[in-house]
Amino acid sequence: MLSPPFSKRSIGLVAPCCEAQETPPPADEASQHQRTRLAQLDPHLHCSVIGTCLGSAELRKLMARFIDVVGLGELDVHHEAVRLASRHADVGRALHKAMDQRYAGALKRFATATDEEQLGAAWDEARQQGEIPGAYWALLTHRHCSPALRQRAFGEVHMLSHLVGAANRADLRRLVALERENAELAERLEREQQRRQELVDEREALAARVQQQAIELARRPIPEAAPVIDALQSQTLIGLHTQRREQAEHAAAQARAALEQAMQEMEHLRLQSRRLGRELAAAEAQLRTTGEPTPPQQLPADRRALLYVGGRPSTIPAIRALVERQGGEFLHHDGGLETRKGLLAALVQKAQWVLFPVDCIDHDSALNLKRLAERQGIPFSALRSASVASFAAALAAPDGGAEDGDDDSAAPPFCLRHA
CATH class of the missing domain: 1.10.287 (Helix Hairpins)
Structure with missing residues (x-):
């Protein structure tokens, strides 16, 4: 049921269902004035396209017109569709037509791109908005899509599937x-x-x-x-x-x-x-959003300079990158382990928002930080833990990260003496 493996010129590691014969499409089949057909794409892309752009129920209903799907699992139906997409003309046309009908809106938006640069920008915008299936199909079949752009889109969809899994x-x-x-x-x-x-x-x-x-x-x-x-x-x-x-x-x-x-x-x-x-x-x-261009000044203007006190050294680089991606300025003080505690007052004056994890800060630093923040009139938030997820949840909260305001899921009250 599986096709012979293809060459490694495309991707180093691929799933078994992605393996197919490496048969380049004829150069004269797709002119510069029409979209590329599914059968004209490199066979190693068929697994990614069919798996991303067609649901299991829709694919089973379509393949029932060509093979007996009774008793076959979803993976078996997928393998047959990938195998026949480039070998059976009727199957390739049916799959192409089904995806054209399903993603007509995306095809119309991508049709306005007149060169590879505009096409890549349209793909990045759709990926940021989470509209992956339709944009993926419209990109791969666009007349201005180069092999390099196809390969980049294939790799991003492939890695996204790993992250979601x-x-x-x-x-x-x-x-x-x-x-x-x-x-x-x-x-x-x-x-x-x-x-x-x-x-x-x-x-x-x-x-x-x-x-x-x-x-x-x-x-x-x-x-x-x-x-x-x-x-x-x-x-x-x-x-x-x-x-x-x-x-x-x-x-x-x-x-x-x-x-x-x-x-x-x-x-x-x-x-x-x-x-x-x-x-x-x-x-x-x-x-x-990792690796994607982030619009500047996502953080509120009055909380763009963040001071993070305490925490674990292993998570500080990720937290710093998270703040900088959202247009903020990241200030850090380890609470006195290596940095002098006397520098804390100067850092508080530069900050617009002070955050510290209750599980990774000493009592003296927490008490001193509270007094300095109240004296300067700067809001401060006590995070549940020193993890990156807890910090990201504070940034994503509508009220600026104050978990105590959420009656339904409020964090335990923070005690500066016992943390």
Whole structure:
């Protein structure tokens, strides 16, 4: 079902479904006044084009006109489409027509490009806006698209698929862990509720037995010498029942406390999950813009000079690059490990916004930073951790990174003494 491997002149490492014979298209098939056909593209591009520009359901419906797709998985249908795109004329025409119809708007926008420079600019703009499939098809089939531009677009789409796959895998692992913790807490809560109900039932049954025994004792005939004995027995029975009642109430109180603790833990995990989701979304947004031209002055004018105090040396270069990509000026002080603490006051005067991670800064630096920022009237934000994702989430927040303003996913209050 797979085609023979193609030469390595295009890409060093390719998936098996991308392998095809390296048969260059005839030079006279595509004139300068018409778009390139799918069958005229280098066969090694067919896997990327079909996989990016056509969905699984649409591709299966189209290929059912040429092959028997019953029992075939999505990967098998994809392999057959890639193999027949350059070998079967009807299949190539059908695939080309389907993508033309689906991305007619993108083809119309790219048709205005009159040279390779304009075509590359249109591709960069569409990629920044996330309109990859239609722009990819319009670019590869454009009459002004050079082999170098095709190769660049192919490489960017190829690497984007790796980034998306890695982010999805990390997100799935985090989701599975949270679901497992949630299931354990739910099971624990159910056990505590069941134990509490058992204690309540036992106490009610004990009260019923005491009442029944009292009724039976009242109905019995009492001899002349029996009053003293009955009084002693009654006192013993009452003491026993009182002890059992107190034990049952104590156990019920413990069950209520355990239940309340379990509910608090579940709420804490829910808030933690939302904070991690917000940081993941911010990190993914920054990852998508890595290497792309960023419009200047994305940060607010009153918060363009940022002072970051503390943190880990391994994350400082990435945080610096993140701020500079958004048109900001990055100032850093390590809190006194290698840089003198006396320089902190001068850096605060230069900054318009002060940020520090609560898990990677000493108490003295945090207290001093708070006093300096309040004295200068400069806003400061305490980040949940020293990770790049936490910093990116602070920059992406609508209120300038103050997580405490979000009632639904607020971070724990920051304590300058205990961090």
